[in-house]
Amino acid sequence: xxxxxxxxxxxxxxxxxVDFNVPLDKQTQAITDDTRMTAAIPTIKKILNDxxxxxLMSHLGRPKDGPExxxxxxxxxxxxxxxxxxxxxxxxxxDCIGEQAFLTSGMMRAxxxxxxxxxxxxxxxxxxxxxxxxxxxxxGDVYINDAFGTAHREHASTAVIAKFFPADKKMFGLLMxxxxxxxxxxxxxxxxxxxxxxxxxxxxDKILILENLLERATDIIIGGGMAYTFMKAMGGxxxxxxxEDDRLETAKMILEKAEAKGVNIHLPSDSVIADKFxxxxxxxxxxxxxxxxxxxxxxxxxxxxxxxxxxxxxxKTILWNGPMGVFEMEKFQHGTKTIxxxxxxxxxxxxxxxVGGGDSVAAVNDFGFADxxxxxxxxxxxxxxxxxxxxxxxxxxxxx
Ligand code: AMP
Numbered sequence: 001x002x003x004x005x006x007x008x009x010x011x012x013x014x015x016x017x018v019d020f021n022v023p024l025d026k027q028t029q030a031i032t033d034d035t036r037m038t039a040a041i042p043t044i045k046k047i048l049n050d051x052x053x054x055x056l057m058s059h060l061g062r063p064k065d066g067p068e069x070x071x072x073x074x075x076x077x078x079x080x081x082x083x084x085x086x087x088x089x090x091x092x093x094x095d096c097i098g099e100q101a102f103l104t105s106g107m108m109r110a111x112x113x114x115x116x117x118x119x120x121x122x123x124x125x126x127x128x129x130x131x132x133x134x135x136x137x138x139x140g141d142v143y144i145n146d147a148f149g150t151a152h153r154e155h156a157s158t159a160v161i162a163k164f165f166p167a168d169k170k171m172f173g174l175l176m177x178x179x180x181x182x183x184x185x186x187x188x189x190x191x192x193x194x195x196x197x198x199x200x201x202x203x204x205d206k207i208l209i210l211e212n213l214l215e216r217a218t219d220i221i222i223g224g225g226m227a228y229t230f231m232k233a234m235g236g237x238x239x240x241x242x243x244e245d246d247r248l249e250t251a252k253m254i255l256e257k258a259e260a261k262g263v264n265i266h267l268p269s270d271s272v273i274a275d276k277f278x279x280x281x282x283x284x285x286x287x288x289x290x291x292x293x294x295x296x297x298x299x300x301x302x303x304x305x306x307x308x309x310x311x312x313x314x315x316k317t318i319l320w321n322g323p324m325g326v327f328e329m330e331k332f333q334h335g336t337k338t339i340x341x342x343x344x345x346x347x348x349x350x351x352x353x354x355v356g357g358g359d360s361v362a363a364v365n366d367f368g369f370a371d372x373x374x375x376x377x378x379x380x381x382x383x384x385x386x387x388x389x390x391x392x393x394x395x396x397x398x399x400x
């Protein structure tokens with residue numbers, strides 16, 4: 001049993017760093033996607049069910065100069081109450097430190113939840129200021145980090161604060177535990193064959209992750225816009241496809257390293273090509289290394305779909321980051337959809353599949369495969385940095 005699950009929170013005030021950085025409608029301030037809030041509910045409920053009380057701290061948006069109406073966490077109070085269910089009072093402190101936060105947290109009773117105002121109304125939060133972290137720490141008896149989405153930041157509430165709690169009074173929440181477990185299962189304990197699918201727009205964003213995966217994966221599938229830089233590096237002709245000319249040497253280096261290490265790199269044999277970057281473009285199909293002038297590859301082709309699906313069907317561990325094409329446009333979503341389907345089939349046949357990092361998560365959700373993969377990460381940037389092999393400050397701070 002995990003440290004969090006084994007802990008009895010009866011009579012305890014638990015200070016939880018959550019990631020409630022949800023998108024709000026610009027006009028009405030209504031929450032447009034509550035995924036990050038729902039992800040934290042099991043942690044909160046366990047503490048309340050034990051007979052403890054909960055103090056929630058989070059950032060929201062990117063406030064520049066202190067408090068601002070549009071980034072206030074007060075917009076979340078009503079919805080949080082709904083998610084927790086009737087009978088759970090949600091209190092609000094219009095400052096995350098200071099007298100009101102201190103007095104309200106001091107008077108809390110078992111079963112109550114207190115939501116603190118936006119941490120980033122203080123510059124000290126992102127600076128990782130110790131004095132600020134200490135003031136936050138005074139609000140709770142136990143510190144819990146359940147904000148995987150900000151685990152790659154060394155901020156006051158995500159990392160620095162941990163030093164003010166002894167080892168037995170700081171721990172990960174359920175969400176953080178499951179994110180870390182899923183990431184470690186893939187990165188450190190993968191059953192082989194282990195296939196990583198890396199897609200999206202740019203090679204430059206994915207170099208570190210590719211380099212780290214060369215040490216761990218048996219197969220790497222490269223799709224999306226970044227595939228064409230690799231195609232050109234290998235002497236292919238790519239028309240107007242996306243290409244980072246200053247990364248051609250990097251692409252060559254990755255291909256060479258892969259060969260030396262015996263890692264199979266799979267590039268799309270064919271592409272769906274378009275005469276412009278637009279939803280109503282004229283389309284055709286061409287070998288990915290032979291794209292005519294004036295045309296650009298915007299999705300992987302049917303042969304590439306089969307090629308990649310075959311690799312996936314033989315995989316026991318799958319990591320997916322980045323779409324195979326411009327999936328936001330209907331004409332170029334077939335590749336990403338087919339790969340989602342292949343990942344789902346492999347998962348059904350016993351593979352462990354983790355989808356992480358921005359757009360591939362959106363694609364898997366949009367195409368209805370969310371419950372057919374093993375794990376979908378809520379932490380885009382944090383998951384990417386984990387797969388780049390970096391130590392995440394939010395995780396490291398708990399072990400010090
Ligand atoms: P990333 O954030 O790096 O994962 O990139 C995701 C973006 O890459 C999406 O918005 C896709 O539309 C875009 N993308 C995928 N394939 C291509 C392509 N072949 N050409 C241009 N953009 C692409």
